Amino acid sequence: MTTRTDFSSQAPIAFIGGGNMASAIIGGLLRQGLPAGQLEVVEPFAPARDKLQEQYGIAAVEQAGPVLQRAGLVVWAVKPQTFREAAAQARAHTRGAAHLSVAAGIRSDSIASWLGTERIVRCMPNTPALIGKGITALYARPGVTPADRTRAEQVVSTTGDWLWVAQEAHLDAVTALSGSGPAYVFFFLEAMTQAGVEMGLAPEQAYRLAVATFAGAAELARASGEPPEVLRQRVTSKGGTTHAAIASMEHDRVQALFVKALHAADRRAKELGDEFGN
DSSP: OOOOOOOTTSOOEEEEOOSHHHHHHHHHHHHTTOOGGGEEEEOOOHHHHHHHHHHHOOOOBSSOOGGGGGOSEEEEOOOGGGHHHHHHHHGGGOTTSEEEEOOSSOOHHHHHHHHTOSOEEEEEOOGGGGGTOEEEEEEEOTTOOHHHHHHHHHHHGGGEEEEEOSSTTHHHHHIIIIISHHHHHHHHHHHHHHHHHHTTOOHHHHHHHHHHHHHHHHHHHHHHOSOHHHHHHHTOOTTSHHHHHHHHHHHTTHHHHHHHHHHHHHHHHHHHHHHHOO
8 A cells, every 4th residue: 555645844846857757756746645836847848848737737947947946855857968957057046955866877976066965866767657667776875864865765656666775886787677677578578479470369469468478477476576587497397388488598598698788788877977977
């Protein structure tokens, strides 16, 4: 059961960026009882502002200004390449706030320097947050207070599950694993659907079977608590159909290549910090 948060005594929350991830969090906050009047959103693109008005009745503004001074928490939902410029515009108005960044790759050292504060929490959500089924990892700088941590948890919990990591460098691994992870699932759904069609199923049938299989297997893994190799072995009878498929993938080193791909994503996350964090 989800516990509703009492927002009545809390300072407003400001969002810098009003795209998909910001919308997911905003929608979750509103469902948890946060009044729309306790939200401020800065979004430079008119279509995104129009969408926020249509969906949530929130009048976003084009540029950062004095209205941000009432915020107790600022959520940074901007692209890595625009973070520094956005921070320069907002810095004078957000000195008294804690900050929660969902921008991939941008390290907290850079954010702290740009905003002039140590109250920085970085997090890495993923796109299932759009339907309240996300998973978010968070990292807090030493200057973050216990109250700041609680506020960050309240915000990200509206989009799904969450966990804290002790080292900021681990967020690059999180980005590679769960941040980019939904795309890997969709990639395999494409392959399973294609195979189903090639074997005679209608595209709609193949896709429905593939999606239900992923969803059911993930729920089984969550409920079981046993390692995935044990769960796999239980459905892999030697000489059977599953064994034939697994043996084919092992021969082609699919698992090793998949692990290699995640390391590539991890390297790219580090490169983003180097590229846009200076």
